[in-house]
Amino acid sequence: MTTQDVRAIANRSNANERTATRTFASSTAIDTGSWRERARWMTASWTRARAYATEDGKSGEEGADVASEEGEEIEGEENDEIAKLRGELEEKDAAVADLKDRILRTMAEMENLRERTRRQAEDAKKFAVQGFCKDLLDVADNLDRAISTVPEEEIETDVEKIKAKLKSFREGVVLTEKQLSSTFNKHGVAKFNPEGEEFDANLHMALFNVPIPEGSDAKAGTVAAVTKTGYTLHERVIRAAEVGVYQ
Structure with missing residues (x-):
C-alpha cells in the first residue's frame, strides 16, 4: 500500500467522523428543542389545570353553599307540608270520631224507637176497644136496673103489680136497646x-x-x-x- 492510499483512507475516515458528529449534533439539537417545547407545553398545561382547579374549587364551594341553602329551603317546605297534612289528618280523625259517635247514638235511638213502637202497638191492640167497652158499661147498668124492677120473690104475687112491673121492665129494656144502638152507631x-x-x-x-x-x-x-x-x-x-x- 502506498502513502497516497493511506492518506486517502485517513481523509475518508475524518470525513465520516465529521459527518457523524454533525449528524449527532443536529439530532441532539432537534431532540433538545422538542423536549423544551414539550416542557413549556406541560408547564402551561399544569398552570391552566391549577387555575381551573382553583376556579372549580371556588365554584364547588359556592355550589355547595347554594345546594345547602336549596336543601334547607326544600326541607323547610317539606316540613311545612308534613305539618299541614298532619293537621288535616287530625281534623279528619276528629270528624270520623264525631260521625261514629252520631251513628252509634242514632242506632241507639232507632232501637229505642223500635222497642217503644212495639209496646205501643201491643197496647193499641190490647186496648183498641177500650172506648167501646166503656160506652157499653152504661148499657150494662140499664140492664141491671131493668132486672131489678122485677124481684124474683115478687113474680108469683099480685097480678096487677106484676103487670106494672113488666111494663116498667119492658120500658127499661127498650131504653137499653136504644142506648145500645146509639153506642153502636157512635163507634x-x-x-x-x-x-x-x-x-x-x-x-x-x-x-x-x-x-x-x-x-x-x-x-x-x-x-x-x-x-x-x-x-x-x-x-x-x-x-x-x-x-x-x-x-
Whole structure:
C-alpha cells in the first residue's frame, strides 16, 4: 500500500467522523428543542389545570353553599307540608270520631224507637176497644136496673103489680136497646135487617129455603125471613145476616 492510499483512507475516515458528529449534533439539537417545547407545553398545561382547579374549587364551594341553602329551603317546605297534612289528618280523625259517635247514638235511638213502637202497638191492640167497652158499661147498668124492677120473690104475687112491673121492665129494656144502638152507631157499628131484599151472598147467609106462597108478590131469590140480623163496622160486614130465601 502506498502513502497516497493511506492518506486517502485517513481523509475518508475524518470525513465520516465529521459527518457523524454533525449528524449527532443536529439530532441532539432537534431532540433538545422538542423536549423544551414539550416542557413549556406541560408547564402551561399544569398552570391552566391549577387555575381551573382553583376556579372549580371556588365554584364547588359556592355550589355547595347554594345546594345547602336549596336543601334547607326544600326541607323547610317539606316540613311545612308534613305539618299541614298532619293537621288535616287530625281534623279528619276528629270528624270520623264525631260521625261514629252520631251513628252509634242514632242506632241507639232507632232501637229505642223500635222497642217503644212495639209496646205501643201491643197496647193499641190490647186496648183498641177500650172506648167501646166503656160506652157499653152504661148499657150494662140499664140492664141491671131493668132486672131489678122485677124481684124474683115478687113474680108469683099480685097480678096487677106484676103487670106494672113488666111494663116498667119492658120500658127499661127498650131504653137499653136504644142506648145500645146509639153506642153502636157512635163507634161505626150498624145493624141491618134485609127482609124483603134480594139475597146477597156478601151480606147474607142462607140457612133455609122458603116456598113462595100462592098469590104472593114475592120473587124467588129474595129474603123471606131473618133469624139473626147482620152488623157492619164502618160499612164492612162483621156479621152476615142469617136468613131464609124464597125458592
